Amino acid sequence: MRSLVSAFHLDPEGHPLPIDLTPAQWRNAAEQARQRIHPTLAAFWDGVTIRIEDWPSLDEARAADPPFPPTVHALSEGTPPEDVGSTERPAALILYVRNLAYAGSVGAAIDDIANAMEVEGMHWLGIDPADLE
Numbered sequence: 838m839r840s841l842v843s844a845f846h847l848d849p850e851g852h853p854l855p856i857d858l859t860p861a862q863w864r865n866a867a868e869q870a871r872q873r874i875h876p877t878l879a880a881f882w883d884g885v886t887i888r889i890e891d892w893p894s895l896d897e898a899r900a901a902d903p904p905f906p907p908t909v910h911a912l913s914e915g916t917p918p919e920d921v922g923s924t925e926r927p928a929a930l931i932l933y934v935r936n937l938a939y940a941g942s943v944g945a946a947i948d949d950i951a952n953a954m955e956v957e958g959m960h961w962l963g964i965d966p967a968d969l970e
Contacts, residue, residue: 911953
């Protein structure tokens with residue numbers, strides 16, 4: 838922790854101290870993020886379980902095609918259906934809170950979660966941003 842504090846004192850903007858939230862607070866942040874995204878995507882995530890994990894495992898990152906970076910903020914659990922009109926949704930949205938903790942502020946973490954919800958939701962639904970306008 839001493840290294841984190843030293844880096845913060847040298848460059849507070851480049852090396853913010855990690856935010857420390859409880860699982861309930863992270864779930865609340867996810868709800869706030871859901872309220873910020875396009876209504877179609879917000880409805881998609883409504884009722885989906887929010888699962889809290891520290892980091893993705895390297896095995897999970899390597900198993901994806903293409904592999905995702907271990908710094909990812911959130912991912913959906915499950916495989917998107919092949920049928921574009923399917924009503925199937927992910928089993929959960931997994932928040933990787935140790936990665937999100939370095940956003941610099943709770944507001945920035947909420948923005949990161951909202952971005953992840955948008956990207957994951959569009960991927961799952963098979964739509965691109967132009968489809969939401």
